[in-house]
Structures are given as structure tokens and as C-alpha cells.
Amino acid sequence: METQQKALFIIFGGTGDLAKRKLYPSLFKLFEKGFLNENFAVIGTARRPWTDDFYRNVVTESLVGVSGDKTKIADFASHFYYQSHDVTDVAHYITLKKLADDLDAKYQIEGNRMFYLAMSPQFFGTIATHLGSQNLVTKNGFNRLIIEKPFGRDFESAKKLNDEISNTFDESQIFRIDHYLGKEMIQNIPAIRFGNIITQTLWNNKYIDNIQLTLSESLGVEERGGYYETSGAMRDMFQNHIMQVVSLLTMDMPKEFVASEIRKEKLKALEAIRILKPEEVDANFIRGQYGANKAGTEKAYRDEEQIAPDSMMETFIAGRLMIDNERWSGVPVYVRSGKRLVEKNTEINIVFKNVEKNIFGTSDEHEHLGKDVLTITIEPDERFRLTINTKEIGQGFNTNKTNLDYVNSPETKANTPEAYEKLLLDALNGVAINFAHWNEVAKAWNVADVILNSWHDNDDDKTIFPNYLSGSMGPEASAKLLTDDGNYWIYNPEK
Ligand code: NAD
Numbered sequence: 001m002e003t004q005q006k007a008l009f010i011i012f013g014g015t016g017d018l019a020k021r022k023l024y025p026s027l028f029k030l031f032e033k034g035f036l037n038e039n040f041a042v043i044g045t046a047r048r049p050w051t052d053d054f055y056r057n058v059v060t061e062s063l064v065g066v067s068g069d070k071t072k073i074a075d076f077a078s079h080f081y082y083q084s085h086d087v088t089d090v091a092h093y094i095t096l097k098k099l100a101d102d103l104d105a106k107y108q109i110e111g112n113r114m115f116y117l118a119m120s121p122q123f124f125g126t127i128a129t130h131l132g133s134q135n136l137v138t139k140n141g142f143n144r145l146i147i148e149k150p151f152g153r154d155f156e157s158a159k160k161l162n163d164e165i166s167n168t169f170d171e172s173q174i175f176r177i178d179h180y181l182g183k184e185m186i187q188n189i190p191a192i193r194f195g196n197i198i199t200q201t202l203w204n205n206k207y208i209d210n211i212q213l214t215l216s217e218s219l220g221v222e223e224r225g226g227y228y229e230t231s232g233a234m235r236d237m238f239q240n241h242i243m244q245v246v247s248l249l250t251m252d253m254p255k256e257f258v259a260s261e262i263r264k265e266k267l268k269a270l271e272a273i274r275i276l277k278p279e280e281v282d283a284n285f286i287r288g289q290y291g292a293n294k295a296g297t298e299k300a301y302r303d304e305e306q307i308a309p310d311s312m313m314e315t316f317i318a319g320r321l322m323i324d325n326e327r328w329s330g331v332p333v334y335v336r337s338g339k340r341l342v343e344k345n346t347e348i349n350i351v352f353k354n355v356e357k358n359i360f361g362t363s364d365e366h367e368h369l370g371k372d373v374l375t376i377t378i379e380p381d382e383r384f385r386l387t388i389n390t391k392e393i394g395q396g397f398n399t400n401k402t403n404l405d406y407v408n409s410p411e412t413k414a415n416t417p418e419a420y421e422k423l424l425l426d427a428l429n430g431v432a433i434n435f436a437h438w439n440e441v442a443k444a445w446n447v448a449d450v451i452l453n454s455w456h457d458n459d460d461d462k463t464i465f466p467n468y469l470s471g472s473m474g475p476e477a478s479a480k481l482l483t484d485d486g487n488y489w490i491y492n493p494e495k
Contacts, residue, residue: 006039013119014044026421045085055082093134111141125164132168155445181434182419212349215337225306237337243444259432270443272325281454288316288475290340291466298470318478340470346378349490382408
């Protein structure tokens, strides 16, 4: 059900990085493909005193490299309007309402509004409250609030924020962006799991030994040090992206492929994740912070701009999650994420159990008959690889590992819509499958809070950081977490 939509977008933070890098190019693609047409307009708001013409130029510049069709771009940009707006000033919402109503009439939008909050979360509550009190929310069309991460910095602040926005918008109108859920290979997880008898049958603790998820980045904090000092890997990656992916990997099969059923199963999966006791944290979760690289050409985190010289913020986490339900009892889910690691790679490894009897040798030769592994690479490659045991070519009978490999070609990748384009279209169509429900966010904070609190209660010893070299795969304790269980990280570019 993807038809042309009528909508007025009101973007808060219209001069910002996210708007220019992601939102304008994505909206253009939707316009180019006909999902948005004559009945759409955009009001960009931010503090700067820009004119409509200046704003249209900024939008046009953001499309360099996206399209060479000047006429289409000019047509697209003509739908953009700018309002200088301080989000804390009530008077500005009165002006904004007038402009919104005028554009609604001019473009015959019939009251459909998409409020996109592309700015600091500290303002989300204020904006939502004013949108309600100043009647920017219409009665005749749909009204949707799209918000960016981070959604709070712990359960308490997330709940406060949710209560604030819930005064104006109900859950069905709130679209919490987690851009991982817009990625092609993440969206592929349900297809792989529930579209195949092989995977559907084997996806449980009888056949799966452990699950591994790695989100590794080669870059450091770059120019986002100020933000990162308030966040760290746990809040930036674990609470949202990692928990979302784990829930997709471990949920039971939804009755139907619709948002309500999928969310029900994802929530059940999240609820089954064991919440650690403070005294269990150290044995199950480890934190790291990068130092310089061996050659000394890359700075340590503590030497980066806007970072405290004795900062205790983690740039790496690795952990073992246990899921207390019948399907997953006894199967560790190992997760890790960090900055300044060997290379950028997001990868899932499903490690299957050994065959019960190795007829090709004695049981202690099991290592020769390795475990089957299903690898799903999310980015930068988009790939599936099934590693299985086969006969080595030639005389005699030896087994070795063979990779059944599929990679999306560069052409396919180039023609695949970007995550933001897909998510914006979903939101426009009211499809909430790939957005996080409040209950999921809340549950993920419950899991993360215990770990964060336990770590930061022990921040007095500043000498524990840095504890890994830039260009490595993180602290040694990350490998130990798995070797203690007799396992190892399948993805290991350090080998
Ligand atoms: P940014 O700093 O580049 O832009 C912030 C925008 O908010 C600017 O347009 C600024 O003028 C406006 N603004 C700030 N204070 C204001 C006020 N009092 N009244 C009116 N306008 C005000 O930030 P960004 O990088 O675009 O990020 C925006 C949001 O998106 C944040 O929540 C961020 O965490 C999230 N996010 C960004 C990225 C990214 O790639 N940039 C990725 C994921 C999430």
C-alpha cells in the first residue's frame, strides 16, 4: 500500500546536520519516485534568520550527488519554506500555525502533518507540548511525531520524556527512529528466520550454540566529542540498536507480519533478557576506552577535542546476554560495539552446535568438524554466508569448511533506498513495523541501567582507561568473555 501521500512536514532543526545529510536527500527521493507530489510542503525551522530563498538554496545544495535533474530539484525546492523559530518561545508557534494552515490550503494537504524533531532531545518535550497547546495538531488529517535518538539517558529520563510527548501524541502517532531498523539486512532478518523451513526449525537452543553481534567502527569520536561525553557506547549503541537487533533475532514468530504482532513478540523477547544484579555485571559486561594507536598517529580518546582528560566514558562495550525462556535457555548472546576498532563492520553470527556424533573421527577431533555458522553482514557489505563442513577435494577423506556466500552487488546496493528514505516512507504511510515502541525502549533501558550504574559507581579509579589500542578489536577482556565459555568471536579481523 504505497501510494502518493499528502503531507506537510514541519522539521525542527531544519538547518542541522541530520536534516541536510539525510532528510532532504530522502525526501527528494520520495518526491522523485512520486510518493510525494504536488500536495506536499516542508517548513524548516531553526533559530537562524534565513529567508525562504536562502533555505531553498541550502536544500538544493544538499542534493549535490543525489540527482542531476535541475528542473526536478527546482520543483522540489519550491515546496520548502523557512521559519526562524525558537522552540521555547510560544509566540513562534502561533506564527508557525498560521504558516502551516496557509500552506495546507495552498497545497491542499487536508490536515496531514509530519512533525520531525531533528534537534537536541532536551527540546522534544517542550516542542510536543507547544504543538498541542498552540493547536498545530490538526483534527482533520493524520498527525505523526518523528523523533531521533537518544530517547532519554536512563529509564527515568526516558519515562519523563515519554510522558511529556504523550500529553499531545498517542503511541500510534509517535515514530521513534532507530535507523538500524531501516537497514536492508536488518529488515531481512524476519525473512530469513520465518521464510525458510531450515532456519525456522533450527532457531532455538537445541541447535544454536551461541549468537554473536558485532557493531564495530574504525573512526573515533571525530567532531562529536561533546555529544559522546554525555553518551558513550552503552547509550549510543547498546540501548537502542543492539537491543533492537537482539529482539529481532530472538523473538518468536509473529502471528502475522504486521506492526502490532511483531512488536508484541519483540517485547516478549526483550522481557526475557535477564536483568543482571549489580554484583553480576563485571562477569558479564566489560567496558573499554581507546588509547592511541601503536604508531602514536591516532589520538587517545582522552586527548580528543571536547573530552575530559580523565574521562571515564566508555568507547567500547562487550557483553553476554542470557535469555530466560524455553527457546533460548542456556544460549549466550554475545554483543560488542566500539570505536577505533580494526575496521567498520556490522555482523551477526549464528553459531550452530556440533553434530552429536562425529563419524569421521574421534570425538576429540570435533574441532576438525567445525561448527556451522550463519553470518549476516549488515554493513558495509550486505552479505549472507553459511559456513558448513564438506569433503576436502582430492584423495582420501578429510573435511574442511566451505562458505556458501551471497553478497548484494554494488549495483543492487546503489539502487536500494537508504535507511532514512525507507523509514520516512513508512512513517508517511503510518507503517510502524520499523520503529521502536515505548515499551521496547523502556525495557532496553531497564537492562542497560543496571550495567551503567554499576560501572559509574566504580569510576573513582581513573587508571583503568585507556585499556585498548586504537586499531585493535578492544580490550583483552572482550575475548576472555567468550573463551571463559569455551567460545571465541567468529568475526576477528585481527587474526
Ligand atoms: P545539529 O546540531 O546539526 O542541528 C541542530 C538543529 O537544531 C539546528 O538546526 C539548530 O539551529 C536547531 N536548534 C538548536 N537549538 C534551537 C532552539 N532553541 N530553537 C530552535 N532551533 C534550535 O544536530 P544534528 O546532528 O542534526 O542532530 C539532530 C538530532 O538527530 C539529535 O537528536 C541527534 O542526536 C540526532 N541524530 C543525528 C545524527 C546525525 O547523523 N547527525 C544521527 C543520529 C541521530
